[in-house]
Amino acid sequence: MINYIYLAVIFPLIGFLINGLFGRKIKNEIIIGTIGSSTVGLAFIISFGAFLQTLSLPVDQRANTVELFTWLSANGLNIKFAYLVDQLSLTMSLIVTGVGFLIHVYSIGYMHGDKGFWRFFAYLNLFIFAMMNLVLGDNFVVLFLGWEGVGLCSYLLIGFWYDKKFEKGTTADAAKKAFIVNRIGDFGFLLGIFLIYLTFDSLNFNEVFSKAQSLSINETTFSLIALFLFIGATGKSAQIPLYVWLPDAMAGPTPVSALIHAATMVTAGVYMVSRASILFASAPSIMMLIAVIGLLTALFAASIGLVQNDIKKVLAYSTISQLGYMFLAAGVGAFSASIFHVMTHAFFKALLFLGAGSVIHGMHEEQNIQNYGGLKKYMPKTYATFLIAALAISGFPGLSGFFSKDEILWYAYANGGFIFWLIGALTAMLTAFYVFRLFSLTFLGEERFDHHKVHPHESPSVMTIPLIILAVLSVIGGYVGIPEIFSGENGNLFEKWLAPVYEPAEQKIMHYGFHTHFQEILLMTISVILALSAIYFALYVYTKNKNIAENISLRFRKFYNLLLNKYYVDEIYDAAIVKPIVTGSEKVLWKFTDSFIIDGIVNGVAKIIAIISESIRKIQTGIAQLYAFIIVAGIAAVLLWIIFTL
């Protein structure tokens, strides 16, 4: 199956072409949905086959390259279109196609009756195609192809309902914002790729990484490369300072938020950092920066999530926060922990989003959680699966989120320091709180919607079955990565599986001191207690005693408003960057340079010629005798000149 891995990329492309070219003609939603889902399902089967085959190979033969054709060949630059099938890319492609397949199936129910049904599935398939190129690419160019491809699909899908109102504008504005902010990050990424080519004379992963190990290159170069690549990652994976697009990306249909803006695309940055781990490990200062940015993003976004009232906004900030965790893990050198969290997060966050979609679907497009309440009895399946996801993200012991989050916190403590752990654990507590605030406001408490207008109902089984599968995965997904203190030496299967990919990086990373099992268990217990108490507090406040929440918000009025307005970051960006660029473009580039200078020169030349010819044209009288006279006068003048000079 490894040699046929390209089929896993081509099937979604075929689905995209069929739905994109003929979907309008097909019309039948069942056929379109089946084509869209089955192509992704086939891609999953192929990836899974390749996974099993790789698993059967000896450890040192697990990284295989599948070459398709030479893409670019120009004077030393030789780019092959090739796929790298190794532990990391297989893990990612299983997540992408697996979760992607479930979300495709869910979308058949969610998008039912939409006039752009075929367009939606075409875009989703195109996204899977691009994402598979991103995770499977064997060099930075194929990776970048996928990187831009997912950015395009993200744009298309955020603005899917392009005429729908969203906040101050339409969804098209949100799509534009996402695209432009991503372009800023992509610019950094491109610079990083150029610098890699300049330094290593190659863009192939194997060559670059082996040269990075063997050649003696100074740390400044490594730092610059790592910094540029990380700027790219902050754009795609919504980290400070480029996270602002992700909350607005919620303008898209909910399955899109689940697939692209929670489970897969936004983890592309984490994947890229993890893939290029050796380059990052060679730049300790950038590693530190990544850890700090990740940590700050996690805390910052979680604090905003505490007070948001739009169900999808809460989840969006939660996603940013969880992505921060992943970068924290990568920054402290725990690359496999970051990918582990990518996986578990894909399960429970996709589940949260799809559950939210189910609620929105059942509540007739209402998204404000203040207008929900008591939905438990109307949507039992959504309620149960949402509860599992909420427990998983809060780090409830035994569920998937617990294992990955705990592993990250532990590495943050072991490699980063106590303060990293402390902020991380605090964020975990905030996470548990806002998720259960969301949960209790939605499913518990008294019903706050208008019974005459809204009739909540459970979603069809085409939507609930993916929820149930994801719920199962959210529960068991963590057991592939049980920490070594419980499972013994080499008991962490996930870490063991990915270890060969990070071996070169591991050698470069400094591990501080020795830590005992006692410390690990103690810290784990503390963070679990924090999370559980936050869950209890949230349930108590939002079901039993809502006055507490109001009192707190009144008491800390200013801070509450600050959070409610998302620290005014959008406003600050608007005033500091967007406004000056827009005014500058209008006043200087358009009104002055274009209209005044360029148009002035062009029109001025024409005007001068017109003025001159206006006066000269009077010579042309049209009287033949005058012309004759001028000829005679000329001859006479020439004759006189000849006579008097010769």
Add this chain to the structure above:
Amino acid sequence: MSSIPIEYYLILSTFMFIVGVIGVLIRRNAIVVFMCIELMLNSANLALVTFSSYLGNPAGQVFVFFVMTVAAAEAAVGLAIIIAIFRNKMTVNIDEINIFKW
């Protein structure tokens, strides 16, 4: 013949030519302008014949025949044009047929 000096012939020729030029430039009647052009041609013929006789070279006289032939052809074409214009405009006044300019 030889008693008359060459200057006499040349002055007559020059005088005829100048009369022709002035006639072309100032007269308004197309027929008169046309006759003035013939006058200029004939003044040139006179000069050619004079030099031919004085230099004893017959080439000049042969040349005159060519000029007369061309002048005859030109007179035919020119008069035809004038008649065509007259039929169109009912005038041969040059001032009124300045069709070079719209």
